[in-house]
Amino acid sequence: MTALFRNRIFWITIVGLFSLGGLVPGVYAQDSPGTPQISAGDTAWVLTSSALVLAMVIPGLALFYGGMVRSKNVLSTIMHSFIAVCVVSIVWVFWGYSLAFAPDVGGVVGGLQWLGLTGVGPEPVEGSTIPHSVFMVFQLMFAAITVALISGAIAERVKFSAFVLFAILWVTLIYSPLCHWVWGGGWLGELGALDFAGGTVVHISSGVAALACALVLGKRKGYGTENMAPHNLPLTVVGASLLWFGWFGFNAGSALAADGIAGGAFVATQVAAAAGALAWLGVEWAYRGKPTILGAASGAVAGLVAITPAAGFVGPISAIWIGLGGGVFCYLGVFLKNKMGYDDALDVMGIHGIGGTWGALATGLFASMGGGTGLFFGNPGQVMIQAIGVGATWIFVFAGTFLILKIVDGVVGLRVSKEEEVLGLDLTQHNERAYE
Amino acid sequence: MTALFRNRIFWITIVGLFSLGGLVPGVYAQDSPGTPQISAGDTAWVLTSSALVLAMVIPGLALFYGGMVRSKNVLSTIMHSFIAVCVVSIVWVFWGYSLAFAPDVGGVVGGLQWLGLTGVGPEPVEGSTIPHSVFMVFQLMFAAITVALISGAIAERVKFSAFVLFAILWVTLIYSPLCHWVWGGGWLGELGALDFAGGTVVHISSGVAALACALVLGKRKGYGTENMAPHNLPLTVVGASLLWFGWFGFNAGSALAADGIAGGAFVATQVAAAAGALAWLGVEWAYRGKPTILGAASGAVAGLVAITPAAGFVGPISAIWIGLGGGVFCYLGVFLKNKMGYDDALDVMGIHGIGGTWGALATGLFASMGGGTGLFFGNPGQVMIQAIGVGATWIFVFAGTFLILKIVDGVVGLRVSKEEEVLGLDLTQHNERAYE
Amino acid sequence: MTALFRNRIFWITIVGLFSLGGLVPGVYAQDSPGTPQISAGDTAWVLTSSALVLAMVIPGLALFYGGMVRSKNVLSTIMHSFIAVCVVSIVWVFWGYSLAFAPDVGGVVGGLQWLGLTGVGPEPVEGSTIPHSVFMVFQLMFAAITVALISGAIAERVKFSAFVLFAILWVTLIYSPLCHWVWGGGWLGELGALDFAGGTVVHISSGVAALACALVLGKRKGYGTENMAPHNLPLTVVGASLLWFGWFGFNAGSALAADGIAGGAFVATQVAAAAGALAWLGVEWAYRGKPTILGAASGAVAGLVAITPAAGFVGPISAIWIGLGGGVFCYLGVFLKNKMGYDDALDVMGIHGIGGTWGALATGLFASMGGGTGLFFGNPGQVMIQAIGVGATWIFVFAGTFLILKIVDGVVGLRVSKEEEVLGLDLTQHNERAYE
Amino acid sequence: MKLIQAIIKPFKLDEVKEALVELGIQGMTVTEVKGFGRQKGHKETYRGTEYQIEFVPKIKLEIVVPDSRVADALEGITRAAKTGSIGDGKIFVSELQSVIRIRTGESGEGAV
Amino acid sequence: MKLIQAIIKPFKLDEVKEALVELGIQGMTVTEVKGFGRQKGHKETYRGTEYQIEFVPKIKLEIVVPDSRVADALEGITRAAKTGSIGDGKIFVSELQSVIRIRTGESGEGAV
Amino acid sequence: MKLIQAIIKPFKLDEVKEALVELGIQGMTVTEVKGFGRQKGHKETYRGTEYQIEFVPKIKLEIVVPDSRVADALEGITRAAKTGSIGDGKIFVSELQSVIRIRTGESGEGAV
Numbered sequence A, B, C: 001m002t003a004l005f006r007n008r009i010f011w012i013t014i015v016g017l018f019s020l021g022g023l024v025p026g027v028y029a030q031d032s033p034g035t036p037q038i039s040a041g042d043t044a045w046v047l048t049s050s051a052l053v054l055a056m057v058i059p060g061l062a063l064f065y066g067g068m069v070r071s072k073n074v075l076s077t078i079m080h081s082f083i084a085v086c087v088v089s090i091v092w093v094f095w096g097y098s099l100a101f102a103p104d105v106g107g108v109v110g111g112l113q114w115l116g117l118t119g120v121g122p123e124p125v126e127g128s129t130i131p132h133s134v135f136m137v138f139q140l141m142f143a144a145i146t147v148a149l150i151s152g153a154i155a156e157r158v159k160f161s162a163f164v165l166f167a168i169l170w171v172t173l174i175y176s177p178l179c180h181w182v183w184g185g186g187w188l189g190e191l192g193a194l195d196f197a198g199g200t201v202v203h204i205s206s207g208v209a210a211l212a213c214a215l216v217l218g219k220r221k222g223y224g225t226e227n228m229a230p231h232n233l234p235l236t237v238v239g240a241s242l243l244w245f246g247w248f249g250f251n252a253g254s255a256l257a258a259d260g261i262a263g264g265a266f267v268a269t270q271v272a273a274a275a276g277a278l279a280w281l282g283v284e285w286a287y288r289g290k291p292t293i294l295g296a297a298s299g300a301v302a303g304l305v306a307i308t309p310a311a312g313f314v315g316p317i318s319a320i321w322i323g324l325g326g327g328v329f330c331y332l333g334v335f336l337k338n339k340m341g342y343d344d345a346l347d348v349m350g351i352h353g354i355g356g357t358w359g360a361l362a363t364g365l366f367a368s369m370g371g372g373t374g375l376f377f378g379n380p381g382q383v384m385i386q387a388i389g390v391g392a393t394w395i396f397v398f399a400g401t402f403l404i405l406k407i408v409d410g411v412v413g414l415r416v417s418k419e420e421e422v423l424g425l426d427l428t429q430h431n432e433r434a435y436e
Numbered sequence D, E, F: 001m002k003l004i005q006a007i008i009k010p011f012k013l014d015e016v017k018e019a020l021v022e023l024g025i026q027g028m029t030v031t032e033v034k035g036f037g038r039q040k041g042h043k044e045t046y047r048g049t050e051y052q053i054e055f056v057p058k059i060k061l062e063i064v065v066p067d068s069r070v071a072d073a074l075e076g077i078t079r080a081a082k083t084g085s086i087g088d089g090k091i092f093v094s095e096l097q098s099v100i101r102i103r104t105g106e107s108g109e110g111a112v
């Protein structure tokens, strides 16, 4: 089966290569860098931002997640983020980017014109001052992190081959269309839904997909009875810090320019992260008696998630409100999970699903600049539009992910055996041990 | 009491929100990005630099410090850097930035015009080509790292609530005014004191504050008798490396432009760090027989501290001299501590206090460009001015910090109990363990 | 002997200082930043890229290597990367940069005009829009990483003093001239050899030097019989991730501008890394039954190495081919080592030597833009030229490195004693232990 | 007094502890050990080099009990630690000459 | 010859070692263990999930002494390891049949 | 049945294991310990502060063998673990009252 599955990858590659190998360089050959419309300053910032978003996934997210699992599963958990980047990069080049951003087809998906990045070269991307190739790779990083985020829900029990197959299908069938809806000229964008840097596209989608994963895969063996404490919290805090660091590229980079909008988004990102951490710590301190480091890290990420859709549309004080809300609501989200008892191992739903939903709605409340206006600034309609975006995303992603999981389960099987789970995924999936 | 203290934070927030929530977005609303005076290139570099300075604190400093403590205290130590960023971010937005940079009041502090960042928007900051909001957030990161640096002196024994309260008071009463003196239009700047990137504002101030903290808190239980060797040196070297990495933003970013000055500051930073490490290793090798990794890391940081005030004012050869001096003097600083026997746990005074003082004076000797001229280049007066800056900073910071510590001790108590200290701060302050 | 050796450093410093201390600031004094020819956007990107390349070495490479050795040698391994940066920085300032880039002497080396960076200031570097000082420091980072890469071959048994001496000699006698051949106006560049970001200069040279080192130093005690499994794979994956992150500066920064070429190089870098990882995993999965995390990390690095010389000359599909080749050939390279039985401890030859060679030749095949044209695009001659470049590099580097090793062995001795090797280098070379 | 040493599978620790507590045995000392025996270990692969790890992680329990409780203790441990598959472990019993509680200095049965 | 096993609080290791050295006992073997007994452990909280950790870190000392030195040794250990609070630990003494020094092959009292 | 405890140098573990396997002894339990004795430890330096580490890493082997095999086992361990330099370690032998294999419940010689 893994053999079959490998063939799948190679097959994709081969086809891609022969069908496209010829065209692309041709396109690139007409390279004319520095055409007047390109701004070196804006390009420098988006190049930097793209690198920053990669750092969010590896090592950022890989460590954030890796530190929270048990030591017998840390490598497999890190591997999920790593392989997500690798698989998505290839898919994005061959068809993902085209499905997301090529000329619109019926408002729901992009065309096939840009398969294999045909025509995606150094010329400025429409309505912007940066090369098309730079915009494409910036977006590639977003697709990669979204898939990587989901892995937190199925950590410590998913089969490696299943995750790889899942990643390919999910980025193709869920992420690319959804991304098109919001940013690629699709119906949600047309409707006027505001999503500055991916509250719906990245966070709600990964969170809801994670919920579906947790429900379909079921609980980890020993969940609720055995000690599943994080095995290495310093790794987790380092991961959270790198997420914060990279998030400046994620949010401020989404301005696609180094200007006042980017500056405002940068500030909003910083203060929302801080507010999220303080809010989470405050709630913990009040209800548990002690503030925790994991709480600070989780709260900061919650604040960052919440501000993502609003970053370029709000001022610093609004950003603080949104960050505080992120910290509080995500704490409740995690609390709820513990009550409801499904095993979203690393709380992807609790933090990205809830935080993203709050952020998307909050954008409808606080938006006041950069082309967005929310309820508090005289535009009640926006909240409704945001709500529609949230609802549509929840439904589409949950249903679609559920289907994909069933397919993957059929093809390669989703879960490792009980014995393998007890022994740990590092040894059983990868023949490796993290620490000697 | 922690309850009372939490209320404090919330109270601040609430007030802030209602008094300012309205204004700010208004200001932002008149957003006109890309106004001719804004340079995308300069803005891109300062945005990048701001992110780099964040990375200096988390995960940089958090790891540098975290690796040096005993494993029972690593989380609490990391938490100090993390919470410093969170708390300072909020304080800076509400009043810190205004106290530091709003129109001068009597040469000693900024006015209240910019409370809650009123009027701090996308328009270019005075005399520069970057948005005001970007300058503000770049400065925010400086305030955050300064507070985080101090935590090294009180590691392994300070109460968490005490550190949070200390951070709020210190950044308000010490950092903001001092920053105003030097960069905000205050008397030291007027006097002609040179401080390119924060030798006095950041390093002398954190070092001297650390000394006060060490003296007031007293030694760790078992200091001098028990083994207090670093529990994880790889973390510390990673931290030092990230500090070095981020320091390019700290120093070259202080040019507030991507130009020749920034280039010169970048080069000076690189060679001074290298020289500092080599100097420290040389002294160790000569007097202890073996060069150590911790020595290399400490020396590099010492070199970076030393070059900070001079970075934009000196050529590469002068930078090497300054770096070498940093390595040697800071080694002596640490040596001295061991002799004098106060417990500055992670040598904040020895490295930042001593290194910053040497750097500030050395700027008066080696300055030769970018608007500064030192003794060696024909301007003896500069050294005197630098000495005044150093002296004033020492006195103001030491006295002020001492006072604040007394207040905090009165309100929440500075130190954990003997039992808690033995058990470790991770368990007793945060209910967590670093490694399972 | 270490005394003698220390003197060496100091002597170099002293001479340097007195001969040059005067001139340089003079040069810098005529600083005129923002001269029309300087582009802030391009400068911002190259400054960022320089910082990114530093991060590749420390902490990137330091962790990548440090995680793969046994815990008794992790500090010494990290130290190799750290000291390489320090030593090379100083050498580069005093004479390295001049030997590499000062006006050509007979096509083989640069002149002495720029000793101590005389005349290397804020003015734009010839044929570019960034300050000369920025170009110099960007190149400095390349020299540093090349030396650091070599250390992987001699890990766990080389004497610290020997490595320091080796670093000084190697960067002076091998790297600087080779760099001049290709980029400094030397004969290889004149010949038309294509090397966008250092396939020959950095990767083949470090790989071949590593082979010489492995052969001269001999195997580690217990190699082949004792368990030498990596002691901390998470560190290694973090290192690989940071290498990937920094490689964007390494490759896209080599465009020396923030334009379409940089964008293309950035994209090529991303997809080649992904393809390399997938290829390595595929081969492993097929022949070993399980894909490993170390394999993913190694494959990604292999892909990055392979694309380095081609990054700015190829489109994304070609980049995928090159990356796939990198993954497969480097896997074979490592496999071959195990067969041949020399002890290149961390596979520098297998990954950088083989990968760099493949990349250099592949550039001759796939080049299609940015001023390069390869066999597949109608220019058969290019492959021949590339082959000459590869051959010349192999011969020059192997012979030169061999000689240098003999000298170092004579002066300070290359290897630690058997007892020291058993006890570990951390304790015996540095009096430190990594983990308490 | 007797010293009972039991080598068990790590994930069985909690069950065994519970079993002993139910028997009124209030104390024990636990050590992480590696075992070599019939149960074979696992394989690891790093860049193509394979290592056969022969030592298996185990937990060693040391329990001091009055002679009167030995039989119950052995029975309880065996029941709780048993999975029926190779590697379940061993129990070794030996005689102690004296037992002292440091805090009080009391010795003999009163000390445990 | 007797084998003395002492379970003590970790931070007491140095004091106990000194006490034994003063008694002229030149050797011992130390193991990090976890203890379960009257002293209860601590609580940990991760994202709201609480874990009660019942095992407390302890140090196990193994000291082989000639019968003649047992009394002193026990007295020394007890004195040095005592804090008076719950969890100070236990001392177990058992008989050894023979002792060998690997380096020299000598056995009996001469071997320690 | 006898319990043989051997304290050896860590890098000798494989050789000793092989020696025992050759003697047909199929099981053992290994613990990482720290030793204090004639062999002195090492020095560490951190920012000028020196620490003298007196405890040396050692491996403790526990091997249960029928009385009939004790002599061979001792001889085999001594041979394999010996380097002749200080710190080679010790072997302690004590009597076991009973041995049980948890998986089968069988006891006595059949259990090991």
Ligand SMILES: Nc1ncnc2c1ncn2[C@@H]1O[C@H](COP(=O)(O)OP(=O)(O)O)[C@@H](O)[C@H]1O
Pocket (backbone or CB within 6 Å): D007, D034, D035, D036, D037, D038, D039, D040, D056, D058, D085, D086, D087, D088, D089, D090, F026, F027, F028, F029, F030, F062, F063, F064, F065, F101, F102, F103, F112
């Ligand atoms: N002769 C022995 N001496 C000491 N410990 C032993 C001995 N034989 C087995 N053990 C311990 O018991 C564990 C289980 O033994 P093993 O032979 O693997 O399975 P089983 O207990 O089912 O026979 C081993 O891992 C080892 O720790």
Ligand SMILES: Nc1ncnc2c1ncn2[C@@H]1O[C@H](COP(=O)(O)OP(=O)(O)O)[C@@H](O)[C@H]1O
Pocket (backbone or CB within 6 Å): D026, D027, D028, D029, D030, D062, D063, D064, D065, D101, D102, D103, D112, E007, E034, E035, E036, E037, E038, E039, E040, E056, E058, E085, E086, E087, E088, E089, E090
């Ligand atoms: N019956 C026992 N068998 C083995 N070890 C024991 C036993 N009872 C206690 N211990 C060890 O002694 C330690 C201290 O015992 P505890 O009951 O907590 O306090 P105290 O020694 O003051 O009675 C425990 O942590 C455990 O390691």
Ligand SMILES: Nc1ncnc2c1ncn2[C@@H]1O[C@H](COP(=O)(O)OP(=O)(O)O)[C@@H](O)[C@H]1O
Pocket (backbone or CB within 6 Å): E026, E027, E028, E029, E030, E062, E063, E064, E065, E101, E102, E103, E112, F007, F034, F035, F036, F037, F038, F039, F040, F056, F058, F085, F086, F087, F088, F089, F090
């Ligand atoms: N009296 C003792 N009781 C328990 N263990 C001991 C004793 N003496 C030595 N050991 C153990 O044996 C090891 C080796 O002993 P040492 O005196 O260093 O060298 P040698 O075995 O050559 O005499 C020590 O590290 C310690 O672990």
